[in-house]
Amino acid sequence: MLLQGATRLLLVPLSRLVFRPVIEGRENVPRRGPVILAVNHLSAFDSVVIPLVAPRPVAFLAKAEYFRQPGLKGWLVRTCLTAIDAIPVPRGGHRAAQDALEVARGVLADGKAFGIHPEGSRSRDGRIYRGRTGVAWLALASGAPVVPVAVLGTDRIQPVGTRLPRIGRITVRFGAPLHFTPSPGARSGQLRRAATDEIMAAIQELSGQERADDYNELSTTV
Incomplete structure (x- = not known):
């Protein structure tokens, strides 16, 4: 626990020095209680950036293999991932995806913040x-x-296929919270689809990205 705290204290100012992040809308993140941060996905570095710039700790899921790498490199990866509250989960298949969501629900039940990339990959x-x-x-x-x-900007910091991030500037925009409640009589599948589309529209408005109307078929998560 002491090592985790010390590593985080080092990573936060280091990330601000190297990536000079422009952060907008931090006040939109509730400081207490469960909250889901739904983030677009341009780089493997995205789920590292958010916990370092958010106004409170944010847990993301990470491949279990990252926590099992041997040697000094493996120790460094585990230490950094643990410092940003990453949670190891196995990947692959619908059952694994549902199990991952149950893990996420447990994080929220504890009153914590959880980060997710709805696009998947x-x-x-x-x-x-x-x-x-x-x-x-x-x-x-x-x-x-x-x-x-x-x-x-994370796609320039760590493009697909590169192992280490580069120096550069990134921008993070936190939007206004969205609230969803079950609707009596509504079909659960339709309700989830409508809520997801609303979330993605809000992310797209913040990012200004061109929208693709299909799924990213390289995704391995829900």
């Missing part, structure tokens, strides 16, 4: 893709508000 062409309905399932199951978030 990273966009390879810079467009914003149709959202998977897991984010709406999570919002409706937990009752937590959803804060739409746009990250810009």
